[in-house]
Amino acid sequence: MSLAQHMENTLNTRNNGLGDRSLYFGASEILSCEEAMYLSKIEKISKPRTLQELIVLLKGNIGENLVEWGFGEALKFEGQVECKGTGEYAFITAHADFMVHFPLESIIVEVKTTNDIPDSIRESWYLQVQVQLGLLGLKRGKVIAMNLNSGHHAEFDVSFNQLIFETTLQTMKDKWDRIHDENTTIKGKKSALCGYCLFKLQCQTLKTDNLLPDDVEAMAIRSKALKKEIKILDENIKAFMLAADYERARGKEIVIDMPRRSSGKRVDANKLKLLYPEIYEEVCNEPSYSNTMNIY
Numbered sequence: 001m002s003l004a005q006h007m008e009n010t011l012n013t014r015n016n017g018l019g020d021r022s023l024y025f026g027a028s029e030i031l032s033c034e035e036a037m038y039l040s041k042i043e044k045i046s047k048p049r050t051l052q053e054l055i056v057l058l059k060g061n062i063g064e065n066l067v068e069w070g071f072g073e074a075l076k077f078e079g080q081v082e083c084k085g086t087g088e089y090a091f092i093t094a095h096a097d098f099m100v101h102f103p104l105e106s107i108i109v110e111v112k113t114t115n116d117i118p119d120s121i122r123e124s125w126y127l128q129v130q131v132q133l134g135l136l137g138l139k140r141g142k143v144i145a146m147n148l149n150s151g152h153h154a155e156f157d158v159s160f161n162q163l164i165f166e167t168t169l170q171t172m173k174d175k176w177d178r179i180h181d182e183n184t185t186i187k188g189k190k191s192a193l194c195g196y197c198l199f200k201l202q203c204q205t206l207k208t209d210n211l212l213p214d215d216v217e218a219m220a221i222r223s224k225a226l227k228k229e230i231k232i233l234d235e236n237i238k239a240f241m242l243a244a245d246y247e248r249a250r251g252k253e254i255v256i257d258m259p260r261r262s263s264g265k266r267v268d269a270n271k272l273k274l275l276y277p278e279i280y281e282e283v284c285n286e287p288s289y290s291n292t293m294n295i296y
Ligand code: SF4
Pocket: 033, 034, 035, 036, 188, 189, 190, 191, 193, 194, 195, 197, 198, 199, 200, 203, 204, 205, 206
């Protein structure tokens, strides 16, 4: 067994301290896809993750470690503070990454790792902290977002809002009731996250139509625009290289290679087929299929 396989097995069975997530509605799941929740909590479909997926998933823990080290000894804090709903909301359990105690108040600190730090707080982060604050009876929280690759980071403040707290609890209850109601048709939410979803093979929502969700369409539009821009940039660079007759040129940070290559002689497949059909059949391969993508 390779070390990577050993790590994959160990990390898949590691106790993350969050208990059996199929038995409660976590605050980080407020905007989660309903079908994914149904398949994991009701159908209890579980699939071990690959090491690659685990590394991405566990980046969050590395972020928490960084924040904890950053708090140091000067701040009084508790990690992974569990809070539960009561009465009709007893199905809700939240785990705040940190509760930091100052002389006059305690605040929640939630840590998020992302490659795309937004300008303003994401809705799912905001609602998660609202639920944590409401369940713990606190007034203020913070989200620290960090990009572990670039080191960029941002800090967002959240002030408790009773109305948003109550509305969010009701939304969670409606969702919880729907996934437990045998007579309800579960509707998933297609998004870019489907590409990484553990349940994409079982998912019915993906099979209902071939419409693009808004976030994937936005990516495709951006990709198309960038390709157009790249094409124009490349044409301008090539024009300069040809004008200067350079095969290689060096900038302050970049080197451009543009060796002159002859395309060499090519077999005319149509002519070969016409004149020597037996040879054509003999040398012809079965067609192969690849996932080439074109965006129009
Ligand atoms: S593939 Fe997408 S729609 Fe289906 S369960 Fe997963 S997240 Fe939901």
